[in-house]
Structures are given as C-alpha cells and as structure tokens.
Amino acid sequence: MVPAAQLPAARAHRFGLTDVLKNALFAVRGERGDLGLPSVRHAVVLLVDGLGSVSLAAHRGYARRLLAAPKASTIQTVFPSTTASALASLTTGVLPGVHGLIGYLGFDSSGDRVVNSLTGFGPDLDPGTWQRVPTLFEQARDAGIPAFAVGPGRYRDSGFTAAVLRGAEYRAGESLAARLGEVRRIHAAAERSLTYVYAPELDVAAHASGIASGAWSAALEDVDAAVGELVARLGRDVGLLVTGDHGGLDIPRDAHLIVDPALLDGVRHVSGEPRCLALHLERGAVAEDVRDRWQAAEGGRAWIATRDEAIAAGFFGDVDDDVLPRIGDVLVAARRRVAYYLDENDRGRGMVGQHGSLTPEEMAVPLLRFGAFS
Structure with missing residues (x-):
C-alpha cells in the first residue's frame, strides 16, 4: 500500500463543487441546505471554466467585481480536476464514483476502448447511461421548477450536454454578456427558475496561452465586467453563485x-x-x-x-x-x-x-455569492 502520508488529503475543504447547484435548487424550493442559502424565486449558478482560487488571487487587479462579492469562500472541485468530471458533479450533486465520468479520456470496459468524455458520444455510447444518475435539472423539473442551461450554441446538441444537462432547456449565447442577457430574459418570463450558465472563455485562454498570459488576464477581466453588470441588475429575489470547475498550472x-x-x-x-x-x-x-x-x-x-x-x-x-x-x-x-x-x-x-491532478492550484475553486445569496 502507498503510505497515507504520501497521498494528499481527499477533502481539504468543508464544501465541494457538488454542493453548489444542489443548494441553489434547495433555495428555489424554499429549503435550507448545507450552504445556508435563503429562499429565492430565481437561482443562478455561473460556472467559469478554469477559475481556480489560486490563480484568481494572483490576478486580483483583473477581478475587482468578483472579489467584491459580499460573501466568498474556497471550495474543492472533484478528482480528477477536469471539466468532464467536474461539470457532471456540479449538475448531479454526486462525485465521479457515482455518476461515472472519470476523466477527460474515460475507459469503456465493455468496448475495451478509451473514449473522450466531452466529444466521444456516438451511436454506441449512450449519454443517458454513461452518465448514470438524474441531474438536478430533472429534479427541478419534477418539482415544477423551470430549469435552464445557458452556453455557447455549439454545445447545444452535444452528447456531453445530453449527459450532464438533461432536464434543462438550453439557451444559447455566443458571448458571456449575451448569455447573462439570456438570464435576465428567463427571469422576466418565469415565476421561478434554476439557471446554470457556462463560460468557457477563461479555460480556452489558459490552454492556448497560459494562466500567466495577457490573454488569460484579459479573459478574466471580461468575465469580471460581465458579472458586475449582471449583479447591478439582480432583483431582490435573485441569488447568484459564481464558481469554477477547476484551476490550473502553466506547464512549460x-x-x-x-x-x-x-x-x-x-x-x-x-x-x-x-x-x-x-x-x-x-x-x-x-x-x-x-x-x-x-x-x-x-x-x-x-x-x-x-x-x-x-x-x-x-x-x-x-x-x-x-x-x-x-x-x-x-x-x-x-x-x-x-x-x-x-x-x-x-x-x-x-x-x-x-489541470487534472490534486494540487491546490488545480483543486481549489472560489464560491462567490451575490444578490439574495449574499
């Protein structure tokens, strides 16, 4: 056996990514979850792909509005610290050992093959069985609460969307500002709602140019401005949570x-x-x-x-x-x-x-509370 001292702690923070959307749904249902969120008519979870706590703290000057959140904490993503596993945990409220998306490249033992968990769905890999549990959007729908997922149009019909966002009505926006504008339209039309918004821009910049790059700082600044604009327009009965699916490191x-x-x-x-x-x-x-x-x-x-x-x-x-x-x-x-x-x-x-491993740079993500959740 590997001595326990050689392995990092599996749970370094009290709360994790599995708690975020789950507690937002509790708030719309008028229930008090572990995060202690108050009851709201509309709950929004903005997932900024690649927003890690360590990198956010190192780029404070580009995130003034994010870091002005009335309530902020650090939570932990899942292992492996990668988008496929983390988003599935966010939207189901369970860890990868239950939902089954184990890594970017997953292993299908029945087919004796490696499959891409984000893009590898085809006629012989069913999203409905590969991701094995009901989503929180399906639970919201069953409770009579309209559920929405807002992201780039290119993801609308993907197998991964079918696996982790089923039960949500998909709304498209090609920029983050457009996606957050869609959130305001949802609130104007629905009596209650649970809305998830996906922002891939920061992660795209990290992979292409690095977290220490000007491109990453500029992408963070864009996220910060869009969040600031949304927060300025939140109604009293709207709560917003902003988090990330993982952080990262620049690897030379x-x-x-x-x-x-x-x-x-x-x-x-x-x-x-x-x-x-x-x-x-x-x-x-x-x-x-x-x-x-x-x-x-x-x-x-x-x-x-x-x-x-x-x-x-x-x-x-x-x-x-x-x-x-x-x-x-x-x-x-x-x-x-x-x-x-x-x-x-x-x-x-x-x-x-x-990203993908167990270092604090990869595992620690922020949980920022705005509006009624602050």
Whole structure:
C-alpha cells in the first residue's frame, strides 16, 4: 500500500463543487441546505471554466467585481480536476464514483476502448447511461421548477450536454454578456427558475496561452465586467453563485515528459489526461508491480496509487460497481509542474495551462455569492 502520508488529503475543504447547484435548487424550493442559502424565486449558478482560487488571487487587479462579492469562500472541485468530471458533479450533486465520468479520456470496459468524455458520444455510447444518475435539472423539473442551461450554441446538441444537462432547456449565447442577457430574459418570463450558465472563455485562454498570459488576464477581466453588470441588475429575489470547475498550472514545454516505454509494460490502455494518467492493465498484470515501477521512476514528481488505494483514500467518493472498471488499475497524478505524454507528437502538447491532478492550484475553486445569496 502507498503510505497515507504520501497521498494528499481527499477533502481539504468543508464544501465541494457538488454542493453548489444542489443548494441553489434547495433555495428555489424554499429549503435550507448545507450552504445556508435563503429562499429565492430565481437561482443562478455561473460556472467559469478554469477559475481556480489560486490563480484568481494572483490576478486580483483583473477581478475587482468578483472579489467584491459580499460573501466568498474556497471550495474543492472533484478528482480528477477536469471539466468532464467536474461539470457532471456540479449538475448531479454526486462525485465521479457515482455518476461515472472519470476523466477527460474515460475507459469503456465493455468496448475495451478509451473514449473522450466531452466529444466521444456516438451511436454506441449512450449519454443517458454513461452518465448514470438524474441531474438536478430533472429534479427541478419534477418539482415544477423551470430549469435552464445557458452556453455557447455549439454545445447545444452535444452528447456531453445530453449527459450532464438533461432536464434543462438550453439557451444559447455566443458571448458571456449575451448569455447573462439570456438570464435576465428567463427571469422576466418565469415565476421561478434554476439557471446554470457556462463560460468557457477563461479555460480556452489558459490552454492556448497560459494562466500567466495577457490573454488569460484579459479573459478574466471580461468575465469580471460581465458579472458586475449582471449583479447591478439582480432583483431582490435573485441569488447568484459564481464558481469554477477547476484551476490550473502553466506547464512549460520542457516539462512535458514522454513516458518511458518500460513503464507501460503490462498496460493495455491509458485514459485520463496528461496530469492524471489512468493505466488500465492487461489481464494478468499486477497493479502493485506497475505501481512500484512508476513509484521508482516518478515518485518524486507524481502521486502514484492503485485503484484500490485511491478509492480507499476517498478520491472518487463512494464508487458504484458499474463505475469501478472505468477507474484505472493504477493512477499517476502529477505533484510537480509536469505533464505526461505517450507520444512526442501528441496534439495536447500545444496546451500551456493544464489541470487534472490534486494540487491546490488545480483543486481549489472560489464560491462567490451575490444578490439574495449574499
């Protein structure tokens, strides 16, 4: 077993991303959840992709309105700290061990294949069964509360949308300002509502240019201005929560590590992402042997654990039997500013800002409360 001291804490904060939309729904239903939100007619959750607490604090000058939130705290995203897993947890209120979206690249054991959790849905991968639990939007609808998801038009008909946003009416806006304008139209037309708004712009800038770049600062400034405008127009009976799905780190090109083929002996498939590899083994391969080989080579730069060790440490929450095969037999989660690639020509090596692992930069996200929630 990996000694407990070598693994980071699975839960470093009292609240997590699973609590956010769930408590917003409680507030519209007139119920008091763990976050203590008051009753409202309209609840809005704005998810800013890539908005981590560490990077937000480092760019305070570009986020004056966000950081002026009357109530602010730090919560924790899910493991792995990646969009597919995190958004599914936000919109279902459960951890990945239950909803089943384990990483950017997931593993379909029935098809003996790796699938893209964001774009890999086709006729032989049903979003309704791959993401296994009812969404909070479906729960809102069943309670007679109109539920909405507002995002770029290109995501309206995606398989991932069908997996994690089912039960919500999708409204499109190509800029964040347009999406938040759609929120105001929803409030003008509905007596009550639960609305989720997705903003990918910050994460796009991070991947392309890095969190330390002017492009990222400019994208944050745009988010800040749009939020400020929305907050200025919130009615008394409207509560707004702003959060992120993960943070990130800039990984320099010389820290892109090409995996030694010897470390892949006995490995049949690799899923996950460059900062959190999931190794799925050939029949007969021994997970502890693969773990020890990786530990000897990369233990100074990564947390390495078998599936059983990671589950026992609580990284996925409770794990349903159907989800168990989706988790790698061995997990390699970067603890330093490195990323792991199998191929020098991997297109992912164009990314500067990255995430997926367990560092505070990746796991800690803000929860900012405005309007009736403040």
